[in-house]
Amino acid sequence: MNRCGHVARRLDGYGPAHLRVVEPGVRGNDDIAAVASAVSAKDLRRVFKGTLIAAGGFTADSAHRMIEAADADLVALGRLFISNPDLPERLRAGAPLNRYDRSTFYGGDARGYTDYLFHSAAPVM
Incomplete structure (x- = not known):
C-alpha cells in the first residue's frame, strides 16, 4: 500500500x-x-x-x-448541504435538490449561504 x-x-x-x-x-x-x-x-x-x-x-x-x-x-455532502438547507428532509422525500453555485463558496458574504430556498418555500412550477 x-x-x-x-x-x-x-x-x-x-x-x-x-x-x-x-x-x-x-x-x-x-x-x-x-x-x-x-x-x-x-x-x-x-x-x-x-x-x-x-x-x-x-x-x-x-x-x-x-x-x-x-x-x-x-x-x-458539503456542497449539497450549502445549497439545500433542508437536505435530510429533501432526501427522505425524494424532493428535487437546489443546484449549488460554486462561485459563491467561501466568498466572504452571505450570498450563496442564506439565500437558498427550503423545499417547502420553493415556488411551484
Whole structure:
C-alpha cells in the first residue's frame, strides 16, 4: 500500500475520533477526472478500522452505495448541504435538490449561504 495507507494504518493505532478522506475526482473546489493512482476511502477501509468519513462529490445515491458497501461509515455532502438547507428532509422525500453555485463558496458574504430556498418555500412550477 502507498504512503496514505501507511499513514492510515499508523493513525488507526492511535484511535482518532475519525479519518476524513476526500475521494479522487475532487481537488479543492474543482471536480476533476479521477486519478487511477489516487487513494479512496475504499482503499483505506482495509487498514483503518475507526470511523471513516468519505467526502468529495457524492450524490444521495453514491453516498448510499458507499455506506451499503461498508467502504465508509459516514459520507459528507458539503456542497449539497450549502445549497439545500433542508437536505435530510429533501432526501427522505425524494424532493428535487437546489443546484449549488460554486462561485459563491467561501466568498466572504452571505450570498450563496442564506439565500437558498427550503423545499417547502420553493415556488411551484
